[in-house]
Amino acid sequence: MQPAQRRGLAEEAADRIREEIFAGRIPPASALREVELAASLRVSRGSVREGLAVLEREGLVRSVWHKGTHVIGLTESDIQEVYDVRGALDRLAATTAAAHASAEDLDELDWLVGQMAAETAAERALSLDLEFHEIIYRAAGNQRLLAAWHAVRSQVHLFQAHRIRLGHDYQDRVEREHRELARLIRAGQTKRLATVAEEHVHSARRALLAGLATPPEDQPPKS
Known part of the structure; x- marks a missing residue:
């Protein structure tokens, strides 16, 4: 041993x-x-x-x-696979949480959104972002769904951190998109929530791919 x-x-x-x-x-x-x-x-x-x-x-x-x-790399294939999986998982987690979340869960989601709005450091906002989704997965009450999230969480963290370093609109979106998710979960509007939860993930994927396709200002485009 x-x-x-x-x-x-x-x-x-x-x-x-x-x-x-x-x-x-x-x-x-x-x-x-x-x-x-x-x-x-x-x-x-x-x-x-x-x-x-x-x-x-x-x-x-x-x-x-x-x-x-x-x-792991930042190839388009890697990014597509991770965000496709996450989109399906987030859709199920959010709609399930809408039916099972406690009042404490809902209040914590709202509190985290408030913290995102006040946060000026993108890296700290990312930590709040991941904590927000962790609460949703736990509130769903499905241990296998939670385990599936944990299997991709570090990869999501890496990709989102790189998106932030590319400077592609993360701070502009983080509070607004999570506030809408928290509102829909509290209201139990599962049909609208399913669409918003999945689009939240796919918009992050598009932003990362767009950032990768745009070379930094101090470097010439690749020939």
């Missing part, structure tokens, strides 16, 4: 690497080398290996035999 401390180090390694990926300091498609990570984190290669396995289960990294481990 593994010592408890070793498992703790593996989880901490996963946390630190995940943070670096979300912050963009380890960019999409980057190679993740155990020796370098172990030296940087001051843990064993075994702890790094276990930590990377955690991130692979989250879909944040991929390991390929003889090619090593890499952060």
